[in-house]
Amino acid sequence: MTSAPDRATARQDDDDEALEVVRLDELRGLGVRARRAFPAGDVIHRFAGVVSETLCQHSLQVDASRHISGTRYIGYLSHGCDPNARLDMTGFTLAALRDIKAGDIVTVDYAATEDRLHRQFACRCAAPACRGWITGRDERPNAEGEQWLATRDVR
Numbered sequence: 001m002t003s004a005p006d007r008a009t010a011r012q013d014d015d016d017e018a019l020e021v022v023r024l025d026e027l028r029g030l031g032v033r034a035r036r037a038f039p040a041g042d043v044i045h046r047f048a049g050v051v052s053e054t055l056c057q058h059s060l061q062v063d064a065s066r067h068i069s070g071t072r073y074i075g076y077l078s079h080g081c082d083p084n085a086r087l088d089m090t091g092f093t094l095a096a097l098r099d100i101k102a103g104d105i106v107t108v109d110y111a112a113t114e115d116r117l118h119r120q121f122a123c124r125c126a127a128p129a130c131r132g133w134i135t136g137r138d139e140r141p142n143a144e145g146e147q148w149l150a151t152r153d154v155r
């Protein structure tokens with residue numbers, strides 16, 4: 001098999017206790033918190049779900065035309081422009097880019113996996129390199145984004 005299977009079958013029970021979905025706040029909604037520390041480079045989580053051609057709010061892109069949904073945690077990861085983790089959409093793993101402490105919110109760069117986002121949004125990640133308006137890697141800011149960026153440049 002040369003591409004990802006239609007149904008990922010990675011074992012999830014080996015690291016079920018390592019993460020938890022939490023409510024961050026009204027604005028940001030749900031996020032994923034590490035329940036223990038992970039050194040940089042460590043695999044945090046192996047995920048599984050249903051792969052289809054449907055793009056939805058909590059899906060992640062697997063390849064040019066397919067998305068994985070129904071995952072236990074990774075569909076709830078927050079975006080960060082300078083993230084502490086990255087997704088491998090071939091091996092279906094989430095790995096730490098930096099040392100992550102217990103209690104840290106795990107973040108990934110949405111543009112690293114997504115050609116198009118379900119919904120573009122203004123980022124509040126506070127990273128020095130924050131891009132401000134977040135889009136997929138293959139799309140331009142929408143009308144709301146153009147307006148948001150124009151307003152920001154004036155300040």
Ligand SMILES: [Zn+2]
Nearest residue numbers: 081123125130
């Ligand atoms: Zn940002």
